[in-house]
Amino acid sequence: MADRASTASPPVRVERSRDTPGTGVSTSFDTNGVRGKLTPEAPLAPLVWFKSGGAAEWLFEPKDVADLQDFLRGLDPSVPIMALGLGSNMVVRDGGVPGVVVRLGKPFAKVAKVDDVTLDCGGGASGILVSSTARDNGIAGVEFLRSIPGTVGGFVRMNGGAYGGEVKDILVDCDVVLRSGELVTLRKADLRYTYRHSELPEGAIVVAARFKGRPGEPQAIQAEMDRISASREASQPLRSKTGGSTFKNPEGRKAWQLVDEAGCRGLRIGGAEVSEKHTNFLINTGEATSAEIEALGEEVRRRVKDNSGVALEWEIQRVGRP
Known part of the structure; x- marks a missing residue:
């Protein structure tokens, strides 16, 4: 591993509040030195594909690598950090994400x-x-x-x-x-x-x-990309609020097939549904909560285990407070 030095502005000073565990905004910041965007109680639902879930206690969008380095250096080690990309393979739980969510922008x-x-x-x-x-x-x-x-x-x-x-x-x-x-x-x-x-x-x-x-x-290369795009469009519910492949493929098996054989195609809990088009996809049919989406996934796992003896593992990340 090679170390690299930062030459950015002085680090942000951060304190972790000890008297409000598990409630509201419990991480406080002195934003001196922060050059990126730091937002408290930032809704995450608009940023993830399922369009559900709570807020980030803090959302940090660094200006550059040095800004990110300085921010983390000044952050109390007890404050949790989570990186967020396009939010395509993630369930953000309804209670939100404690600490700081870091989103890398342009x-x-x-x-x-x-x-x-x-x-x-x-x-x-x-x-x-x-x-x-x-x-x-x-x-x-x-x-x-x-x-x-x-x-x-x-x-x-x-x-x-x-x-x-x-x-x-x-x-x-x-x-x-x-x-x-x-x-x-x-x-x-x-x-x-x-x-x-x-x-x-x-x-x-x-x-x-x-x-x-x-x-x-x-x-x-373009022809191969076109082939892949056409295959995805034909087999996956790309125009739905979804999180991509829900479960990992077990050794020598296909998750979607195990789900289908367990009779889960179209299964619903509240506003969450197992896709009719591809049974390894869960979809938000409208206003599903993250709790409903996660509960549906667990029910699918239970039925697959009962039917085939296979314990499916989540591929989708589930983060935050229930």
Whole structure:
């Protein structure tokens, strides 16, 4: 791991209130030194695909990497930190998220060519931007990112994958701001990837990553991206309020098939429903609460276990207070 120094303004001074545990705004800030946007009690429902859930105690959108480093250095170590990308694979519980939610905006959404087969991607860059930049530069092998509705930071953390590709297949290394504010570079081996999982340090935020593909023809790359897009449109409820694939595929099995065989297609709890189109997707049919969505997922897990003996694991992150 390589350490990098910050040259930004003095760190923000932060205190953790000890007399109001579990209630309202319990983290106070002296915003001197913060150059990004810091918002108290920020609603998260508009920022996630399910369009449900509570507020972030604080939402921080850093101006740049140095701003993020300084902010974290000044933050009481007891204050929890959570990174938020496009919110496409996440249930934010109705009680909201304590501490600070960090959202990487436009300053982190850039993608640049490093060499003939490598891209330097900001942690806030979308899969569409990464795959399109790769196409424009004749870099094949990253087309699968076109199909994942998320950002580079989430891809790296969760070993994002689809249509035969995974981040572990293309990652060279990544820049990560640790909870302490230290900026380090982690190699792929440091993350110890498994299926939809990495050993990224707790509270760490991925601010950039290098992806390596292979030489390709832009026309062929576009054709593969079009094929993937058409396949997704045909098989997934993309125009619904959803969170993507709900459960991990067990070894040698397909989660959607296990859910279907357990009779869960179209199953509902309140405003939450198992998609008729793809049974590994839960959807918010209107005004579903996050509690209803999570309860539906648990009921699906129970029925699948009773029917097949398989204990499905959540792929969707569930965060915050019930």
